[in-house]
Each structure stands twice: as structure tokens, then as C-alpha cells.
Amino acid sequence: MEQFREIWRTFRRRPIGIVGALTLLSVVFVAIFAPWLAPYDPDEKIDVEPGDLLAPPDAGHLLGRDDAGKDVLSQLIYGARVSLTVGFVASFMSMFIGTTVGLVAGYFGGRIGNALMRVVDFLMVIPDLPLMLVIISLWGRGLWKIILVIGLLGWTYTARLVRSQVLSIKERQFILRARAIGAGSLRIIARHVFPQVLPLILAEAVLDISGAIIAESSLSFLGLGDPTLVSWGMMLNFAFERAISRMAWWFLLPPGFAIIWVSLGLVLMGSTLEEIVNPRLKSHHLFDPRRMVALVAGESASQRISE
Amino acid sequence: MALLDVRNLSVDYLTDDGTPLRAVEDVSFSLKQGRSLGLVGESGCGKTTAMLGVLRLLPAEGRIVSGEVRYRGVDLLRLSEQEMRKHRWNKIAIVFQGAMNALNPVRTIGDQIAEPIMLHGAATDKKAASERVGELLEMVGITPEMARQYPHQYSGGMRQRAMTAMALACSPDILIADEPTTALDVMIQAQILDLFQHLQKQLGLSIILVTHDLGVVAEICDDVLVMYGGRTAEYASVDTIYNEPLHPYTQRLMQAFPDIDGPALKTSLASIPGYPPPLDALPPGCRFEPRCHRKSDVCAVESPPLVAVKPGHYVACHFAEG
Amino acid sequence: MQRGDYLIRKIFFALATLVVVIVFNFFLFRILPGDPIKAIVRSPRLTREAKEKLRGDFGLDKPVFFDAEQLREGDVTGAFDTQFTAYVRALLRGNLGISFRSRRDVGEVLAERVWRIVVLVAAGETLALVLGMTMELVSAWRRGTRLDMTILLWALFSWGLPTFFLGIILLILARGHLPTGGMVIPGLKPENGWAYWADVGKHLILPTLTMAIVYTSSYVMIMRSSVVEVLSEDYILTAKAKGLSTFQILRDHALKNAMLPMVTMIALNLGYTVGGAIQVETVFSWPGIGRLMYDAVMKRDYPVLQGCFLLLAVSVIAANFLADLLYTVLDPRVQPK
Numbered sequence: 023m024e025q026f027r028e029i030w031r032t033f034r035r036r037p038i039g040i041v042g043a044l045t046l047l048s049v050v051f052v053a054i055f056a057p058w059l060a061p062y063d064p065d066e067k068i069d070v071e072p073g074d075l076l077a078p079p080d081a082g083h084l085l086g087r088d089d090a091g092k093d094v095l096s097q098l099i100y101g102a103r104v105s106l107t108v109g110f111v112a113s114f115m116s117m118f119i120g121t122t123v124g125l126v127a128g129y130f131g132g133r134i135g136n137a138l139m140r141v142v143d144f145l146m147v148i149p150d151l152p153l154m155l156v157i158i159s160l161w162g163r164g165l166w167k168i169i170l171v172i173g174l175l176g177w178t179y180t181a182r183l184v185r186s187q188v189l190s191i192k193e194r195q196f197i198l199r200a201r202a203i204g205a206g207s208l209r210i211i212a213r214h215v216f217p218q219v220l221p222l223i224l225a226e227a228v229l230d231i232s233g234a235i236i237a238e239s240s241l242s243f244l245g246l247g248d249p250t251l252v253s254w255g256m257m258l259n260f261a262f263e264r265a266i267s268r269m270a271w272w273f274l275l276p277p278g279f280a281i282i283w284v285s286l287g288l289v290l291m292g293s294t295l296e297e298i299v300n301p302r303l304k305s306h307h308l309f310d311p312r313r314m315v316a317l318v319a320g321e322s323a324s325q326r327i328s329e
Numbered sequence: 330m331a332l333l334d335v336r337n338l339s340v341d342y343l344t345d346d347g348t349p350l351r352a353v354e355d356v357s358f359s360l361k362q363g364r365s366l367g368l369v370g371e372s373g374c375g376k377t378t379a380m381l382g383v384l385r386l387l388p389a390e391g392r393i394v395s396g397e398v399r400y401r402g403v404d405l406l407r408l409s410e411q412e413m414r415k416h417r418w419n420k421i422a423i424v425f426q427g428a429m430n431a432l433n434p435v436r437t438i439g440d441q442i443a444e445p446i447m448l449h450g451a452a453t454d455k456k457a458a459s460e461r462v463g464e465l466l467e468m469v470g471i472t473p474e475m476a477r478q479y480p481h482q483y484s485g486g487m488r489q490r491a492m493t494a495m496a497l498a499c500s501p502d503i504l505i506a507d508e509p510t511t512a513l514d515v516m517i518q519a520q521i522l523d524l525f526q527h528l529q530k531q532l533g534l535s536i537i538l539v540t541h542d543l544g545v546v547a548e549i550c551d552d553v554l555v556m557y558g559g560r561t562a563e564y565a566s567v568d569t570i571y572n573e574p575l576h577p578y579t580q581r582l583m584q585a586f587p588d589i590d591g592p593a594l595k596t597s598l599a600s601i602p603g604y605p606p607p608l609d610a611l612p613p614g615c616r617f618e619p620r621c622h623r624k625s626d627v628c629a630v631e632s633p634p635l636v637a638v639k640p641g642h643y644v645a646c647h648f649a650e651g
Numbered sequence: 652m653q654r655g656d657y658l659i660r661k662i663f664f665a666l667a668t669l670v671v672v673i674v675f676n677f678f679l680f681r682i683l684p685g686d687p688i689k690a691i692v693r694s695p696r697l698t699r700e701a702k703e704k705l706r707g708d709f710g711l712d713k714p715v716f717f718d719a720e721q722l723r724e725g726d727v728t729g730a731f732d733t734q735f736t737a738y739v740r741a742l743l744r745g746n747l748g749i750s751f752r753s754r755r756d757v758g759e760v761l762a763e764r765v766w767r768i769v770v771l772v773a774a775g776e777t778l779a780l781v782l783g784m785t786m787e788l789v790s791a792w793r794r795g796t797r798l799d800m801t802i803l804l805w806a807l808f809s810w811g812l813p814t815f816f817l818g819i820i821l822l823i824l825a826r827g828h829l830p831t832g833g834m835v836i837p838g839l840k841p842e843n844g845w846a847y848w849a850d851v852g853k854h855l856i857l858p859t860l861t862m863a864i865v866y867t868s869s870y871v872m873i874m875r876s877s878v879v880e881v882l883s884e885d886y887i888l889t890a891k892a893k894g895l896s897t898f899q900i901l902r903d904h905a906l907k908n909a910m911l912p913m914v915t916m917i918a919l920n921l922g923y924t925v926g927g928a929i930q931v932e933t934v935f936s937w938p939g940i941g942r943l944m945y946d947a948v949m950k951r952d953y954p955v956l957q958g959c960f961l962l963l964a965v966s967v968i969a970a971n972f973l974a975d976l977l978y979t980v981l982d983p984r985v986q987p988k
Contacts, residue, residue, distance in 0.1 A: 032345060038804075144668050146919060147971050151926030152944065152963045156956060159948050160679060236813050240930060243815050244945055255813075262819060262934070269823070278816035285811030293807060311410045314385055316392040386892055417894035425892075431885040435907050435983055444903070445893040479983045 029221055032298050039294030045287025049280075053102035060096035064252050068092070076270045086272035088257070089264040097252045098276050104253035105284060108169050109235040115173030116234075117180055117227045121219070124184025129192060129211055139185070142178045150175060151240060158246040165248040172237045180226055187219050221299040228292035232285045239281050254281050330402055332502055332535055333360040333383075333421070338396035340375070340382045342608070349392065350608040352378045354559045355635075356396075358552075360503065365529060365536040367546035367567065369582070370556035371605050376539045377426065379556070380505050384423060385413055419449045422496035423505040424489075426539075427512070431492060432480040439476025442466070442495045449499045465494040469524055486517035493524065500532070507539040518545075525549050543582060547571065555579050558606045558616030561635055565642040575638060575649040577623045615647070623648055657979060665972040672964045677738050680957055704749075747961070748954035757958040761940065765962065767834065768939030772928050774855060775862025780917070782863065783870025784910075790871070791878050791901055802871065809868035814927040818861045818934035830854045832936040858935045862927055869923070873916045877909040884908075911982055918974030921967045 033039050052059060061084075062068075070091030079086040085094035127138040154171050161167055191197065192215075200210050241247060242255025243262070254277040261274045338356045341349035353375040360366050368376045381387045383398050385405065398405040400420060405413060425431045433441060442465060443458040445451075452458040463473035469490040480488060489509065496504055506525070510518040522545060528534045529549070538549055546553055546567065553570040555563045555578065563576040574580045581601045603620035606612060612619065614629040621628065627647055635645040741747075747757035790802045809817075822831045830836075834854050839847045881887070882905060890900045925941075932941030940959055947955040 035346075140664075143664065144671055147668055147922070147968050148672060148964055149922035149925045149967050151923075151929055152960050155929070155944060155948055156679065156960045159951070159956060160953070232811055236811070239813050240815060240926070243813075243930070244933065245949055258816065258819070266819075266822070269826075271823070274819060274823070278813065278819065281813050281816065282808075282811060285813075286808060289807050289811045311385070314387055314391060314393060315406050316394055384892060386888065411896075414894040414896060417892055419894060423892050425885065425889065427885065431889040433886040433890075433904050433908070435911070436904075444895075448894060448899075481984050 025217075025221060029295070029298055033294065036294045036298075038290050042287045042290025042292070042294065045283060046291060049102050049284045049287065050106065052099055053106045056099050056103060060093075060099040062093040062096040064092060064097050064100050076265055076268055076273065078270070079272050085276055086270065088273050089260055094257075094273055094276060097257055098254070098280055100252050101254040101257060101277065101280065102284075104165070104248070104251050105235045105238065105281070108165070108172065108238040108253075109231040109284075109288075112169045112173040112176065112234040112238075113227055113231040115169070116176035116230060117223060118177075119174070120177035120180025121184050121223055123177065123181040125188055125211055125215065125219070127181065128185035128188025129207065129215060131189075135185075138181070142181050145175065145178045150237070154237070154241060155244065155246065158241060163246055163248055165251060168238055168241060168246075168248065172234050176230065176234065176237070180223065180230070183222065183226060184219055187222055188215055191215055191218050221295075225292060225295035225299045228288055228295060232288035232292065235281065235285060235288075254278075331359040331399075332362045332401065333537075334397070334399040335359075335379075335383065336397045336399070338379060338382055338398065339394045340378050340387065341392045341394050342378075343390045343392060344609075348609075349394075351611065352391075352559055352608060353382060356554075356556070356559075356561055357635075358554050358561075358564060360535055360537065360552075362502070363529075363533045363535060364551040365538065365549055367550035367553040368537060368539045368556065369541065369543060369546055369553055370562075371541060373605050374556045375559040376556050377507055380423065380507060380537065380539055383505070384417060384421060385410075386417075386423075415449070418445045418496070418501065419499045420501050421503045421505065422499070422501040424492050424496045424507065424509060426508040432488060434480055437477055437479055438466075438483065438491050442476070442491070442498055445495070445498045451499050461498070465497055466491070468497070468528075469494040470520070486513060486520065489513060489517070489521060490524065493521070497528070497532075497534075501534075503535045503537060504528070505537045505539065508541075509538070510540070510542065510545055522548055555582070558611065559608070560616060561643065561645060562617065563642075563644050563646075564635070565644075569642050573642075575642070575644045576617075576646050577621045577648075578617050581622070615645075658976070661972060661975040665968055668968050669965065672961070672968070673739065673742065674735075676957060676961055676964075677735055680953060747958040750955045751952045752950050752955070757954050760943070760955065761958055761962055764939055764943055767937065768928055768932065768941055771855065771858055771862065771931065771937060771939060772924055774859040775866060775928075775931075776917070776924060778859065778863035779866035779870055782867045784874050784913070786867070787871045787874035787878060788901060788906070790875070791882070791905070792898060803875075806868040806871040806875075809864060810872065812865060812868075813930075814861065814865050815930040815934050817865060818858070818931050821857055821861055822934060825857055829857055831857060834938050854935075854937070858931045858937050861931050861934075862924070865927055866920075866924060869920060870913075873920070874909065874913060877912050877916075878905060880912075881905050881908045911978070914974050914978050914981065918967075918971040921970050925963050925967060 057063075061082075068091065074087055074091040076089055077083065077087040077091070083093050083095065085098065088094050088097065123138050123142070127135040127142075153175065157171050158167060161171075197210060197214055200214055238247070238253065239255030239258070242253045243259050245259055247253050247256040247259070249256075257273070257277040261270070261277070265273045336357045338353060339351065340353040342352050343349055356375075356379050358366060368380070370376050378387070378391070381391070382393050383405070385393070387393070393406060396406065400416065405416060408416070432438070439459070439462050442462045443452075443455070446458045446461055447453075447455075452461055459476075462476050466473050466476060471487060471490060471494070475483070475487075480491075483491060493504075493506075493509075509521055509525075513521070525536055525538075526549065529536065536549060538546060540546060550567050553563075553565065553567050554561060555570070555576065557578050563570065563574065563579045570579060571583065574583055578601075585601060601620055606616050606619070612629065614627075614631055615621070615624075615633050618624050618628040623646075625647075631647070633645045633647045635643050636649070638644050638649050745758050747761070749755070750757055750760060753760065786802050786806075790799045793799050825831060830850075830853050832854075835847060835850050839850055841847050887900060887904060890904045895903070928939070929941035929944055931937065932939050933945045936942060940962060943955065944959040944963075946952070947959060
């Protein structure tokens with residue numbers, strides 16, 4: 023627990039990470055309070071006149087209307103729910119699988135470990151999007167199907183990462199001590215190994231969520247999203263099919279920027295966490311040498327130093 | 330004039346939140362041409378940091394906060410980075426601890442040795458550099474044809490010797506050898522030490538030997554600086570250190586290293602109980618006080634200054650008598 | 652590590668993955684609900700001859716994997732005379748089925764269009780690699796400065812950019828200035844020689860640019876972690892102690908070491924690149940395999956879909972294998988003595 027407080031303390035001082043976290047929170051806020059924030063209900067049937075189709079923004083519709091006459095802004099707001107749901111659930115799934123595989127492969131090693139890593143290698147080599155396209159086409163569209171497909175295919179990177187961490191932790195003092203006093207493997211993994219790996223997993227999870235959101239939006243854009251829900255990717259699918267010739271930018275651009283917004287927040291937050299948690303990223307030998315000699319008494323060498 | 334005159338060198342390490350930890354405090358020594366210095370102490374006492382400081386090769390979080398490092402009168406700490414680079418390797422070379430991994434795995438040994446030769450102008454064309462590489466390898470007992478090979482094709486001991494050959498490439502005045510014999514088997518250790526002695530005799534090379542192994546120091550060095558907790562505990566000639574150690578820490582070190590030629594061990598091997606002080610919790614008084622066998626009240630409160638108890642014999646202890 | 656052993660392991664792995672992909676492909680299309688293959692045969696769109704041919708080629712009246720009864724009787728060849736073996740046999744002959752929509756041989760359609768995705772991916776990747784590595788090296792040279800920070804932020808930003816949306820933005824921006832759809836102006840043919848190819852080139856600009864922008868950030872990040880990894884190695888400190896400048900250290904020590912893992916990473920990344928190509932081809936109507944796949948999804952043309960997937964998967968596997976081969980040539984540690 024102490025290490026989380028330590029991480030939080032360091033994170034607090036990184037402006038990029040804070041910006042990322044706030045960005046993410048704004049989207050979470052919108053998703054949660056969608057029914058109150060959205061001016062219209064996207065599911066509500068409305069009467070439309072031909073002039074309403076792809077109508078540009080006006081007082082009643084801040085982002086105009088889509089090709090079916092519905093309010094774009096409301097769809098945009100509700101779309102946050104789909105993206106975040108897919109993002110969090112699919113990511114949780116792949117983190118869970120990846121961590122388990124990584125822990126087992128890393129800690130037990132041997133035949134099991136090798137076999138598991140071969141599976142990881144297999145999955146990594148097969149191209150993601152084509153595979154997802156094929157599966158969803160054949161299986162059918164639907165939110166849970168998308169979540170499952172993204173979650174079940176996205177765990178390989180985490181597995182590799184966790185495994186390599188576990189390998190280096192395995193030989194450390196406190197693990198050897200625990201083994202010496204006869205602690206069972208499961209107990210060691212749960213109480214000693216896992217807590218050490220957890221910070222890294224969390225950092226990766228944040229980045230993974232952004233990957234899942236982008237995956238969902240790509241699938242939806244290509245026409246495989248859940249037809250009963252509004253998602254940003256699907257909005258872009260309709261916009262691209264039907265609004266591009268008319269250059270209805272109010273329909274074309276907002277969903278894309280929404281995806282960028284949430285994704286950016288996650289990436290900024292995640293890469294900051296990753297930097298904090300991964301010691302390797304910190305120290306290397308090439309950096310500005312001017313700061314090294316910081317003589318306090320007498321003349322400051324740094325003043326006279328030039329590259 | 331001394332070859333290398335270090336005065337009051339202090340080095341800090343900055344932690345994540347910016348607080349400085351004093352890793353080296355007020356270290357001074359004087360190295361004359363042709364003489365060698367042993368820098369002795371436990372791991373973490375600051376000896377490697379001090380040497381990295383001399384060459385301005387500290388990691389990103391290191392800061393040299395005070396002192397002078399005069400090489401033939403020129404203060405290296407006040408040079409520009411560009412000027413400093415001309416001194417590195419050329420005048421003062423260093424062979425790092427764990428030299429095994431200090432070689433680039435994708436370049437040949439010969440290439441890597443030739444690199445500083447060409448860089449500092451000791452040779453102007455590849456052919457001349459190549460010849461020099463051959464000379465250097467022979468000097469350390471490696472056949473010149475091996476220059477074409479890669480580091481992974483050399484054994485551990487060979488890599489250590491190759492690193493030494495590389496360090497001598499520009500005929501430096503000073504060679505800093507950081508734990509050159511640690512993690513090597515005894516036979517190789519002996520080889521390396523023989524090599525060093527040979528270099529001292531033949532080339533008049535000054536060696537600063539950083540080690541915790543007093544046996545090695547006795548073979549190679551003329552003077553010894555014992556460090557503890559970032560500070561100098563005792564600084565004197567090697568004979569003095571061995572025969573009349575005045576600092577309690579030095580005395581305990583002597584006891585901890587059995588002398589195979591000396592009188593039969595009457596007492597068991599004495600290890601020094603306790604651990605060196607953590608840098609973020611340095612005691613206000615003498616740093617060795619918690620583990621000292623001669624301490625009294627003043628030790629916990631006041632840090633003993635380094636005093637010349639006799640000419641050329643410096644001790645930092647409240648109880649050191651001449 | 653001996654080069655021979657390494658190669659054998661890699662060949663074995665590539666073949667094994669291929670087998671898995673083939674079996675998976677078969678499995679997927681037969682087992683999923685609404686068995687599409689059976690559906691084909693009932694489809695009114697195909698002629699009777701075509702249906703018969705399909706039935707014959709794919710053994711649709713035979714058991715799927717193996718015949719348990721015949722196996723028990725000891726008739727091994729009979730037992731394995733199944734849909735699966737028929738499928739594999741057809742595959743080895745290059746027979747990938749018939750497109751539902753166009754009724755053309757799938758293999759033929761793929762062969763026709765494959766060079767277009769290759770050109771797109773090659774152009775995009777090359778540009779992305781060059782830009783990405785250069786940007787990261789500049790960043791490493793000036794680590795900690797505002798330039799470094801800008802490059803990093805830009806890389807992070809474009810990493811979170813959905814490829815298809817970037818395509819849409821570029822399409823909107825370039826409208827009127829550059830061709831935004833298709834491969835060539837209708838009317839021009841290869842017989843027109845230079846005019847044709849020049850026009851193809853013009854149509855390639857936006858798609859390539861989209862790919863390049865997205866994957867540059869990928870390579871900046873990959874190169875960065877590779878560079879950081881390399882820069883924390885002991886031999887870099889040795890280089891510094893020798894008196895080399897930052898630039899010299901990067902050029903003579905870091906670069907080669909940092910680039911080694913890049914070779915493997917490029918191949919590994921190819922899976923994502925292919926995914927990006929699908930999106931880019933869709934947005935810009937570039938008639939390669941990616942667009943073909945999208946159309947096949949929309950029109951439920953399962954044989955084509957299956958064929959595209961197989962082609963793409965096999966290509967990525969092959970590319971990874973080649974990258975591993977290349978690695979043995981480049982890394983002296985994996986050389987025969």
C-alpha cells in the first residue's frame with residue numbers, strides 16, 4: 023500500500039499526467055451524467071422533415087443533425103458510455119488474462135511457461151484487426167461480442183510484460199526467504215509477487231483502455247458495431263458513408279475528436295504512470311552534462327560551460 | 330607538482346523529490362607521478378562515486394557540489410564539457426567495475442580499442458591505429474589476431490584484460506581501476522595484478538585502485554585512502570596503514586583480512602558488526618561511531634576533522650595519537 | 652547462440668503458426684452459428700454447376716473433421732476423407748473458393764489486388780520508419796530540451812489517433828488539391844504508360860501520408876524505448892569515459908544496438924500496420940486487399956473474407972519469419988563461430 027502512496031505522490035507532480043487524468047475524468051463525467059447533459063434522447067423517435075437531415079448547427083442543435091435528423095450532440099454524449107464501457111471492461115478482461123498467464127509463466131517457468139509463451143507468440147503474430155473483423159462478421163454484432171473479442175485478443179502484451187517482471191522478482195531476497203520457510207507457491211505469488219507487479223499492470227491497463235477504445239471505434243467504423251447503440255465509431259461510419267459528400271463537418275468531426283480526446287487523456291496518464299513505475303526508463307547515461315558540476319562555493323562552473 | 334590533486338571534493342545525489350544525499354564529503358588526496366593510490370572501503374562508502382566525480386561521469390542525479398580536481402595544476406571541474414572530453418581517457422582513463430559488460434557487443438574489440446586512439450589523435454590513420462591496437466593487446470597477453478573478434482567471444486578474464494588494454498590506448502598518466510579483481514577467479518586476479526605491476530614499472534603508470542580488498546592494495550599501491558560513509562577515515566602510505574593504523578575502522582579492516590604469512594590466527598576472523606550508515610540518515614557525529622570499539626560521548630555529537638597526526642599520515646578520529 | 656538452432660526453431664514456429672491459422676480459418680467458417688458454407692450451397696445466386704463444384708471441392712456431404720465410424724473399422728484414409736482434408740487439399744492447390752458476389756475465383760481476385768496493398772504498406776512503412784527513427788535520434792541527442800518534449804508529445808498524441816479518422820481529416824483538408832478516392836482516374840489504363848502510373852502515384856499520396864503519420868509515432872516510441880534501454884547500458888558510460896561527445900556516442904554506439912530490436916519490432920508491428928491499411932483503404936477507396944475485406948464484410952461475401960484473412964495472416968507470419976532471419980545476419984552474437 024505504501025508504494026501506491028509513493029506513486030501517487032510522484033504522479034501528483036507530473037503536469038502531463040494530471041492533464042491526462044483530468045481529461046479522462048471529464049469523459050467519465052459526461053458518460054455518467056449523459057441523461058442530464060444530453061439535450062435530446064437519441065432513442066426517441068422524432069418526426070423529421072427533409073430539411074432536417076444533415077442540418078447544420080443551430081440554436082436547438084449545437085452540433086447539428088445527422089443523416090437521420092437526430093441531434094448529433096446527444097449522440098456524442100451517449101457515445102461516451104459505449105466507448106468507456108468497452109474500454110474498461112475489455113481492458114479489464116485482457117489485463118486479467120494477461121496477468122494470470124504472465125504470473126504463471128514467469129513464476130513456474132519450465133514446460134508450462136514455455137507452452138504459454140508459445141501461445142502468446144502465436145497470438146502476437148496473427149494480425150489483430152483482420153481477425154476481429156472475421157470473428158465479428160461471422161458471429162454477429164453486439165456490444166458484448168465486441169468486448170469479448172477485444173478482451174480475448176488483447177492480453178498478449180501484458181502477459182509478456184508481467185512475465186519478464188516476475189522473472190526478475192523471482193530471484194530476489196524476500197521471495198527466496200518465503201520459499202525457504204515453506205510458503206506455498208500460490209501464497210508467494212499472491213502475497214509477494216503480485217503486489218510488486220501491480221503498479222506496472224495498472225500503468226499498462228490505462229494504456230490498454232485507450233487501445234480497446236480505438237479498437238472498438240475501428241470495428242464500428244468498419245460497420246461491425248452494435249446496431250442498437252450509439253458509438254462514436256458508428257457515428258463516423260454513418261458520417262463517412264452519407265455526410266462526406268456534403269461535407270457535414272458537424273457530423274464528421276466531433277465523434278473523431280471525442281475519440282482523440284479520451285484516448286489522449288488515457289495515453290498521457292498511462293505513459294506518465296509507466297515512466298514512474300518502470301525504473302529502466304529513468305536512468306541512462308546521456309543527458310545534459312551542464313548540470314553535473316554544481317559548485318556552490320566560488321564561481322559556478324555551469325556559467326562558463328558551453329557545449 | 331602533483332599529477333592529480335583532489336581537494337575537498339563533495340558529491341551529492343539528488344533523490345526523486347530533489348533532496349540531496351551527500352555521497353562523498355570533503356575528500357582530498359594528492360597523487361604524484363609514478364605513485365599509486367589505493368582507495369579502500371566497504372561497498373557504498375563513496376569511493377566509486379568519488380572517482381566518477383573526478384572524471385565528471387556521474388549519473389544524471391549526481392552533483393559535484395564543491396572541491397577542486399587539479400590535474401597538473403588545471404582544475405578539471407572548471408573546464409567546459411568540451412575541454413573535459415579532451416582529458417578523458419587521454420590523460421585519465423578508467424576501467425569500470427564489472428568491466429565485462431562495459432564493452433559494446435556489436436563492435437569488435439579492435440574497433441573499440443582503436444576508437445579512442447583515433448579520437449584523441451594518437452594515430453591519424455586506420456593502419457597506424459591497428460598497429461597500436463595490436464601492441465596494446467600483446468601488452469596484456471592477448472594475441473593481436475583476436476582484435477577481430479566480438480566481446481562475447483572472449484572469456485571474462487580476457488575481457489578484463491582487453492578493457493585494460495583499451496584504457497591504455499592513449500597512454501594516459503593515470504589509470505583508475507574500479508574493483509578490477511572482483512568476480513574474477515584467483516588465477517585471473519593474479520594475472521591482472523601482475524599486469525598492473527608490469528605497467529607501473531615499464532610505463533611509470535599511476536594507478537588509483539578502488540577496492541575493498543586490502544590484499545590487492547598491498548601489492549600495488551604506495552598510498553592508501555580509507556573511506557567510510559563518504560568521508561576520509563585515514564590517509565597514509567601503505568606501510569603506515571598496514572603497520573600503524575590509527576583509525577578504528579582501519580584497525581578493524583586489518584583484523585578482518587588474515588595475513589597468510591603472518592602469525593597464526595589467535596582470534597577468529599573479525600568481521601565488523603553493523604552496517605554502513607544510510608545516506609539519508611547520516612549521524613551528526615562521527616559516521617563510524619555506531620560500530621566503533623573505541624567510541625566515547627564526543628563521537629556521537631561531533632564529527633572528527635581530518636588531522637595530520639604525522640607528516641603524510643591523516644586520520645579523522647578523536648582518539649588518534651601520533 | 653548457434654545460428655543453426657535459432658533458425659530451426661524459427662522455421663518450426665512459423666510453420667506451426669501457419670497450421671494454427673489454417674485450422675482456425677476452417678474451424679471458424681464451419682462451426683459458427685449459421686454455418687455460412689452450408690448457406691452458400693443453398694444460395695440461389697450460384698448456378699447448379701458452381702454449387703456442385705463447391706460441394707465437391709469442399710466435401711460438404713462428408714463429416715467435418717474425421718469419421719469416427721470408419722476409424723473404428725480401421726479405414727484410416729477413409730476416416731480422414733473429410734471436409735477438413737478437402738479444404739487443405741483445395742488450399743494447397745490455391746483454390747480458395749468462389750466469391751458470392753462476383754462469382755469469381757477468390758484466388759484470382761486476391762492476386763489481382765494484392766500488389767496495391769503491398770505498395771501502400773511499403774510506402775507508408777518506409778516513410779514512417781525513416782521519419783520515426785530520425786525524430787527519435789534527434790530527440791535523444793537533445794534529451795530533456797523542448798524539442799525532445801515536443802516530439803514526445805506529438806508521438807503520444809498521434810498514438811491515440813484512430814487511423815481512419817486521420818484519413819478522414821486529411822481527406823477533408825486535401826479535397827480539391829489531391830485525389831481523395833480510388834486508385835486512378837477512370838479512363839486511364841496501364842497501357843497509357845507513364846500517365847497511368849503517375850496518376851496512381853498521385854492517388855497514393857494521401858493514403859501513404861495517413862499511414863506514415865500514424866506509424867511514425869509508433870516507431871518513435873519503439874525506437875525511444877530501444878534507445879533508452881541501450882543508453883542505460885554500461886558500454887555507453889565507457890564511451891563517455893573515452894571522451895566521445897553525445898552525438899558520437901549516439902552514432903557509433905547507440906544506433907546499431909538500438910536498431911537491432913527494431914527489425915523484430917517492425918515485423919511484430921506489421922499486424923497493426925495491416926489493420927491500419929484496411930482502414931486507410933476503406934477511407935480512400937484504395938482498391939487493395941483492405942478495401943476488399945471491408946466490402947466482403949459489408950456484403951457478407953464469406954469466401955472472400957476468409958481468403959483475405961488467410962492472405963494477410965500468412966503474409967504477417969512470413970514477414971516475421973524473414974525478420975528473424977534478418978536478425979541472425981545483423982546480430983554478431985547469433986553468428987556461427
